[in-house]
Amino acid sequence: MMPSETQVSIDDAMRYIDEALVLRPIDSVIIHHTWRPKAAEYRGLSTIRAVRQYHMNVRGWSDNGYHIMIGPPGDVFLCRPLRRVGAHCKGHNAHSVGVAYVADFDTEDPAGYAGLEVGQRIVAALLRRFGLGIEAVHFHREYAPKSCPGRKMSLDAYRAAVARMHEHEGYIKVVMLPDGEGVDCRARLEHGVTRADLRPLAEALGYEVVEQIKKQNKVYLRRVR
Ligand SMILES: [Zn+2]
Incomplete structure (x- = not known):
């Protein structure tokens, strides 16, 4: 080459x-x-x-x-x-x-x-x-x-x-919410970007995660009443 x-x-x-x-x-x-x-x-x-x-x-x-x-x-x-x-x-x-x-x-x-x-x-x-x-x-x-x-x-x-x-890099961190609650959502620094598992983080923020089979390229958050 x-x-x-x-x-x-x-x-x-x-x-x-x-x-x-x-x-x-x-x-x-x-x-x-x-x-x-x-x-x-x-x-x-x-x-x-x-x-x-x-x-x-x-x-x-x-x-x-x-x-x-x-x-x-x-x-x-x-x-x-x-x-x-x-x-x-x-x-x-x-x-x-x-x-x-x-x-x-x-x-x-x-x-x-x-x-x-x-x-x-x-x-x-x-x-x-x-x-x-x-x-x-x-x-x-x-x-x-x-x-x-x-x-x-x-x-x-x-x-x-x-x-x-x-x-x-790679260490699991706890995400701290403004009210002081800590969320274990496997947050970790990867290649300089913080990545986390969506579901535990969304639920801690008052949302539920809704997967729709037909919409493969989207995931929806719905506020929990
Ligand atoms: Zn040199």
Whole structure:
């Protein structure tokens, strides 16, 4: 298949991370910024394509060096397939996944970067998929005389943010109603979205759930008198 890049929803990215066939052992996730282009120069898919073309035509690589790229608004791009060794961190490519933010975090502030958290959710999903702990998250600069992913990025803070998502994903929560009643409806964070079982939640709110056989794509709530 020709090298390319695909923009996907975060849910699709999570599914890809969970399901992609990856035969090489993965022991780390390495975080980058592109430096150039910086976030202010981001133009969506065409920016990601330009990065790949630079990696292929100028650097002579077979594909984009990164596996996953994140755009400033939180856009997610699947680049080099996870099953293939990347080209993003000399001496550490064989067993790692490379995730890159389109940004120059030497000068651009990560606090104003909406996609930062999306990237952290992606990293948390990679840790889950490959059974890794938070210490498997690394910055490129640990391995090379560079500032990557930028002087304004703190490894400790980044790991702490990933750890929060890592820990909270999948745990069953109790939904608290305004009157203080707690409802056990198997609420849990999945891929950054809180999902819950409808029936116990609806009933606690004073509705009953009515399934109509003929209307397969609808479920009705009816207020209980
Ligand atoms: Zn880097």
